[in-house]
Amino acid sequence: MSILQVLDLGLAILVLAIAGWTIAARELFASVVGYVAYGLLLSIVWIRLHAPDVALTEAAIGSGVTGVLLVTTGARLRGAGGVETAAPPRLSQRLMAGALAVLVAAALAAVVLLLPEPAPTLAPEAREGLAATGLGNPVTAVLIAYRSFDTMLEKVVLVLAVVGVWSLAPDRCWAGAPAPLGRARPEGALLFLDQALVPLGILVGVHLFWVGADEPGGAFQAGAILAAMWMIVMISRLTEPPRVGARWLRLALIAGPAVFLATGLAGGGMAGGFFAYPAGFAKPIILFIEAFLVLSIAVTLPMLVAGPPRRSPQS
Amino acid sequence: MNDALLVAAGFILLTVGAGLVRVLRGPGDFDRMMAVQLLGAGGVASLLLIASATTVAGVEDVALGLALLAAFASIAFVNSAEADGAEPLEGEDG
Amino acid sequence: MSASTLAGLVGAALVGLGLYGFIVSPQPLRKILAFNLIGNGAFLVFGIVARKGAAAGFPFDPVPQAMVITGIVVAFAASALAAALILRLQEETGNVLLDSDAPAKPPGDEAGAS
Amino acid sequence: MSLALDLFSLVAIGAGAFFFFAGTVGLLRFPDSLTRLHALTKADNLGLGLIVLGLLPRAGSLLDALRLIAIWVLVQLSGAATAQLIGRALSPRRAAE
Numbered sequence: 001m002s003i004l005q006v007l008d009l010g011l012a013i014l015v016l017a018i019a020g021w022t023i024a025a026r027e028l029f030a031s032v033v034g035y036v037a038y039g040l041l042l043s044i045v046w047i048r049l050h051a052p053d054v055a056l057t058e059a060a061i062g063s064g065v066t067g068v069l070l071v072t073t074g075a076r077l078r079g080a081g082g083v084e085t086a087a088p089p090r091l092s093q094r095l096m097a098g099a100l101a102v103l104v105a106a107a108l109a110a111v112v113l114l115l116p117e118p119a120p121t122l123a124p125e126a127r128e129g130l131a132a133t134g135l136g137n138p139v140t141a142v143l144i145a146y147r148s149f150d151t152m153l154e155k156v157v158l159v160l161a162v163v164g165v166w167s168l169a170p171d172r173c174w175a176g177a178p179a180p181l182g183r184a185r186p187e188g189a190l191l192f193l194d195q196a197l198v199p200l201g202i203l204v205g206v207h208l209f210w211v212g213a214d215e216p217g218g219a220f221q222a223g224a225i226l227a228a229m230w231m232i233v234m235i236s237r238l239t240e241p242p243r244v245g246a247r248w249l250r251l252a253l254i255a256g257p258a259v260f261l262a263t264g265l266a267g268g269g270m271a272g273g274f275f276a277y278p279a280g281f282a283k284p285i286i287l288f289i290e291a292f293l294v295l296s297i298a299v300t301l302p303m304l305v306a307g308p309p310r311r312s313p314q315s
Numbered sequence: 316m317n318d319a320l321l322v323a324a325g326f327i328l329l330t331v332g333a334g335l336v337r338v339l340r341g342p343g344d345f346d347r348m349m350a351v352q353l354l355g356a357g358g359v360a361s362l363l364l365i366a367s368a369t370t371v372a373g374v375e376d377v378a379l380g381l382a383l384l385a386a387f388a389s390i391a392f393v394n395s396a397e398a399d400g401a402e403p404l405e406g407e408d409g
Numbered sequence: 410m411s412a413s414t415l416a417g418l419v420g421a422a423l424v425g426l427g428l429y430g431f432i433v434s435p436q437p438l439r440k441i442l443a444f445n446l447i448g449n450g451a452f453l454v455f456g457i458v459a460r461k462g463a464a465a466g467f468p469f470d471p472v473p474q475a476m477v478i479t480g481i482v483v484a485f486a487a488s489a490l491a492a493a494l495i496l497r498l499q500e501e502t503g504n505v506l507l508d509s510d511a512p513a514k515p516p517g518d519e520a521g522a523s
Numbered sequence: 524m525s526l527a528l529d530l531f532s533l534v535a536i537g538a539g540a541f542f543f544f545a546g547t548v549g550l551l552r553f554p555d556s557l558t559r560l561h562a563l564t565k566a567d568n569l570g571l572g573l574i575v576l577g578l579l580p581r582a583g584s585l586l587d588a589l590r591l592i593a594i595w596v597l598v599q600l601s602g603a604a605t606a607q608l609i610g611r612a613l614s615p616r617r618a619a620e
């Protein structure tokens with residue numbers, strides 16, 4: 001057994017232990033803290049699977065922003081006097097749930113162990129597409145060129161989620177601003193972070209977008225980092241969540257999918273196919289689309305965390 | 316040399332992973348957060364070591380992102396933990 | 410056992426853990442968390458499909474990886490929508506427990522409120 | 524020359540690993556939250572700093588080296604600010620007890 005295998009085994013045990021803790025913990029907060037730790041470990045697992053792009057997305061959105069969403073919602077429930085105690089389910093129910101869980105996990109494990117060798121793969125097709133786009137990062141090429149229609153629809157799903165969250169607002173608050181993310185008093189240390197960490201973070205976000213063409217990174221990861229920076233500024237109360245009726249906000253939300261769709265339609269007219277990019281111009285066009293995707297993601301994620309409008313538009 | 320880097324990475328992961336016992340035991344929310352912060356720093360360190368030993372391209376950027384997001388999560392946690400019970404978030408009733 | 414098979418088994422176990430938590434936990438926010446565990450597990454299983462599909466000079470098959478990336482974002486969007494629904498539910502009923510054994514609270518005057 | 528650099532890397536990384544170990548022991552064994560905070564801040568400052576120092580000679584290019592240093596600076600900034608926030612939040616509670 002090599003050192004690397006021991007390391008992998010240790011990592012696997014740690015991930016499962018902390019995942020078990022997030023399920024077993026009594027309090028929500030303790031459970032979410034465990035979940036964020038678990039997300040960090042999971043992204044190391046993704047690195048071991050040679051998937052740095054996924055590792056970054058998992059760390060950013062899967063654990064970071066999701067964890068923040070859960071603690072923020074938990075704090076709001078508590079603030080509004082939400083009752084969070086309940087009798088645990090009966091032993092028989094837990095046993096049945098456990099049996100079902102073991103069954104499903106065993107079936108999946110069997111699938112994993114019985115995967116055909118060599119596995120079916122689309123890598124050669126992706127390789128062909130890659131040459132035409134002029135990109136170096138195959139994952140970005142798949143997202144924006146080879147399977148671009150999927151990615152565009154997924155952006156539409158994000159917009160729909162925002163619409164869904166906003167439509168839960170009380171009538172009088174419609175088009176108003178969501179509740180603030182932070183506490184009333186700004187703290188000195190937070191202001192320091194706004195001045196020191198946030199500019200650096202924005203730089204990292206732009207860097208990830210730019211290198212995403214050839215190296216791990218890209219629109220999702222860059223957008224998530226920028227979203228996190230905006231949320232840090234909102235937590236320190238230097239700025240507040242914007243009114244959801246604001247025109248710039250709505251334009252920014254739909255900019256990504258709109259530009260994506262428009263380029264795809266233009267490809268139908270000029271390059272001879274829906275979502276076809278003209279030869280030789282593929283890379284600049286892809287970067288152009290991605291720039292708007294970054295903007296939309298950076299705006300969408302904080303608005304999803306901030307929740308529905310809670311203040312009337314006049315206040 | 317690579318083996319030495321992997322041993323160091325495994326050692327660090329193991330120790331900060333053991334530190335996660337603080338997440339289990341608490342007692343306070345802040346103790347739990349500290350364990351996660353230590354895991355964040357240790358995770359970044361072992362990621363860099365593993366990357367250096369196994370040559371997966373672009374892992375430095377992942378570590379950069381991890382460092383930023385660990386900071387973001389810690390800030391949001393401090394914010395929510397403080398708001399705990401004592402003072403409801405402002406503007407809840409519109 | 411290779412690193413990818415091990416990761417796939419971890420994924421299978423995560424789906425099991427998440428499913429258990431999803432069924433057993435009476436608190437809806439904990440259900441969202443368990444739902445995310447299930448998602449992560451499924452993504453990991455996908456991840457080993459990607460790793461095993463290494464071909465054409467790539468150390469992985471980029472198509473499943475790209476799908477996992479979009480999947481992570483969609484899972485977040487679903488979690489955010491669910492969290493907003495829970496907050497609204499609490500406003501309307503003053504209670505957020507999804508306990509089948511508890512007597513259902515009679516609906517108040519919220520019929521036309523939303 | 525490369526042997527000397529390797530040796531330097533090993534010593535620095537070993538020292539960094541030791542600081543993580545010490546920090547974890549502190550986090551687990553110290554009696555109250557503020558002393559645990561003290562242990563934590565030493566570990567992530569020095570531990571990660573020494574590891575980065577040890578990896579610098581192995582960096583492929585100047586940009587890679589700068590990126591390594593940037594990672595350390597980021598963890599520093601956030602660690603310092605978070606420790607301050609946690610410390611501030613803890614102290615009145617402790618005085619009240």
